[in-house]
Amino acid sequence: MSEVKLKLILNGPLKAEGPVTVVHPDGREEKKESCYICRCGKSGNKPWCDGSHAKK
Secondary structure (H helix, E strand, O other): OOOOEEEEOOOOOEEEEEEEEEEOOOOOEEEEEEEEEOOOOOOOOOOEOOOHHHOO
């Protein structure tokens, strides 16, 4: 099994380096090698970060 690494980016998203399986509330699964997950709640593409945290 490969190691999953989570990196907290200062004033930004959570970077997950995988392989990562993201399970959505409806049960749908997405497999990714890496992804950026929104931590601020402003993303228009949740759960993924779209850079909205940096927009003024």
